[in-house]
Amino acid sequence: MCATMVQYGAADLAAHDTSKEPTVAPTDILTFSCARNAAVAAVAALALFGCSSDPERDEETGELAESGDVGVFDLEVGDCLGEETGEGEIESLEAAPCSEPHAEEIFAALTFPDGDYPGQEALDAEAEGCLEEFAEFVGMPYDESVLEVNYMTPTEESWGQGDRELLCTVYDPEAETTGTLEDANR
Numbered sequence: 081m082c083a084t085m086v087q088y089g090a091a092d093l094a095a096h097d098t099s100k101e102p103t104v105a106p107t108d109i110l111t112f113s114c115a116r117n118a119a120v121a122a123v124a125a126l127a128l129f130g131c132s133s134d135p136e137r138d139e140e141t142g143e144l145a146e147s148g149d150v151g152v153f154d155l156e157v158g159d160c161l162g163e164e165t166g167e168g169e170i171e172s173l174e175a176a177p178c179s180e181p182h183a184e185e186i187f188a189a190l191t192f193p194d195g196d197y198p199g200q201e202a203l204d205a206e207a208e209g210c211l212e213e214f215a216e217f218v219g220m221p222y223d224e225s226v227l228e229v230n231y232m233t234p235t236e237e238s239w240g241q242g243d244r245e246l247l248c249t250v251y252d253p254e255a256e257t258t259g260t261l262e263d264a265n266r
Contacts, residue, residue: 081162087221098109111179134154135148135150135154135175142156142158143158143159143177143178144160144176144177145157145177146176146177147174147175147176147177147180148160148174148175149172149173149174149175149176150172150173150175151172152172152173152232153243155173155175155186155247156186156189157186157187157188157189157247158178158185158186158260159160159175159178159185159186160175160176160177160178160180160182160184160185160186160257160260161173161174161175161176161182161183161185161186161249162174162175162180162181162182162183162185163183163260164183164251166196167220178260179258179259180258181256181257181258182256182257182258183251183256183257184230184249184250184251184252185249185251185257185261186247186248186249187213187214187217187218187248187250187261187262188209188210188213188214188247188248189245189246189247189248189251190206190207190209190210190213190245190246190248191244191245191246192206192234192244192245192246193244194244197234197240199257200233202219203233203234203246206246207246207248209231209246209248210231210246210248211229213248214227214229214248214250216235217250217261217262217263218250218261218262218263218264218265218266219262219263219264219265220265220266225266226252226253226254226266227250227251227252227253227261227264227266228250228251228252228253229248229249229251230248230249230251230252231246231247231248231249232246232247232249233246234246237261245249
C-alpha cells in the first residue's frame with residue numbers, strides 16, 4: 081500500500097488570499113514539482129507484508145513509548161516524526177515521543193468517503209481541511225503562523241486496499257521541536 085506526502089506550496093495557498101509565503105522544508109531526498117500546483121510532493125510506499133510491528137504506546141496517553149521505525153499505516157494523530165517526511169518511497173518513518181526532539185507532528189486525520197479512487201487532484205483539494213484543523217490545533221490561522229503544514233494522502237493502490245485517511249503534519253521550518261505544537265500560537 082502507498083500514501084502520498086504533499087507539502088503545501090505557494091500556489092495552493094494563493095487560493096486562500098494569504099500573504100504568507102510558505103517555505104519548503106529542506107530534504108536530502110529527490111524533489112520534484114507537481115505541474116498542477118507546484119507543490120513539493122512525496123510518495124510513501126508501504127508493502128503489505130513489509131510493515132514494522134505495532135509500536136509500543138503508553139497505555140494512558142497513547143503516545144509512543146520510545147523512538148523507532150513505525151510503519152506508515154501505524155502512525156496516529158499525536159505521533160511525532162523524528163525525520164522530515166521529505167520525498168521518496170518509504171515503508172516506515174522514524175517516530176518518537178513528542179517529548180523528544182522531532183521534525184514533524186501529526187495533528188489531524190481526515191477521512192475520505194468510500195467510493196472509487198478520486199484521483200490525486202481531488203485528494204489534494206480535500207487536504208485544504210488541514211488548514212482548518214491547523215488553526216484549531218495551533219491556536220491561530222495558518223497564514224499568520226510561522227509553522228508549516230504537510231499532508232499524506234492515499235495513493236490509488238492503497239485506496240484499493242481500503243485506505244481513506246489523510247494525515248496532516250505541522251512543523252517548524254527553522255528547527256526541530258521538543259514537545260507538542262498544540263496551542264503554540266506562533
